[in-house]
Amino acid sequence: xxxxxxxxRRSTDFAAAVRGGRRAGRGAVVVHLSVPVLADPxxxxxxxxxxxxxxxxxxxxxxxxxxxxxxxxxxxxxNRVKRRLRALVQDRLTALPAGSTLVVRxxxxxxxxxYPRLATDLDAAIAVARSPRERRSR
Numbered sequence: 789x790x791x792x793x794x795x796x797r798r799s800t801d802f803a804a805a806v807r808g809g810r811r812a813g814r815g816a817v818v819v820h821l822s823v824p825v826l827a828d829p830x831x832x833x834x835x836x837x838x839x840x841x842x843x844x845x846x847x848x849x850x851x852x853x854x855x856x857x858x859x860x861x862x863x864x865x866x867n868r869v870k871r872r873l874r875a876l877v878q879d880r881l882t883a884l885p886a887g888s889t890l891v892v893r894x895x896x897x898x899x900x901x902x903y904p905r906l907a908t909d910l911d912a913a914i915a916v917a918r919s920p921r922e923r924r925s926r
Contacts, residue, residue, distance in 0.1 A: 790878055796853030796889065805853070805889040812916035815909035816898035817873070821917035824887040850884040852877045855893040869898045876903075876910050890914070 796802055809822030854873055856866045873892050884890060898906065 790852060790874060790881070794849055794851050794881060796851050796891065801851070801889065802853050802855070802891055805891045809889065809891070810917045810921070812913045813895075814913040814916065816895050816901040816906060817909050817913055818893045818895065819910070819913040819917050820891040820893070821884075821914065822889040823885050823918075848887045850881050850886065850888045850890065852881055852890040852892065855891060856898075857894075859896050860894050861896075861899040865899045866894075869894050872903055872906055873898075873910070876907050880910070880914060884914075884918075 796805070805822040806820045809820040811818060811820050813819075854870050854877075856870050856873075858866070860866050860869055873894060877890065877892060881890070892910065901909070
């Protein structure tokens with residue numbers, strides 16, 4: 789079970805992670821990973837003071853949230869998928885940078901997926917989301 793400080797609960801937290809994070813889908817899951825960016829005070833172009841939330845978030849532990857829609861199955865199946873994902877993420881949460889936010893969205897294929905397959909899909913998706921973005925050539 790994830791500690792209360794490690795769980796996402798507010799819809800604004802989910803929305804911020806989905807909008808501002810990197811998305812990667814693999815097999816039965818899609819992850820949205822939002823890693824806090826440390827602001828460089830030398831790059832500021834404005835003379836106004838800027839509120840710095842990065843210090844607060846960088847000391848915070850990584851947090852995770854789960855989205856399992858009705859498309860996955862009935863309540864029993866959705867809860868089983870959620871329990872499996874929670875157990876998998878609990879082991880992997882300590883490897884994420886401090887202050888990061890992870891949203892795991894289960895796809896309908898997660899209902900029939902075995903525990904090892906969910907683990908493989910989750911690991912692959914997190915690895916892709918953590919990798920640096922490559923520049924596209926035109």
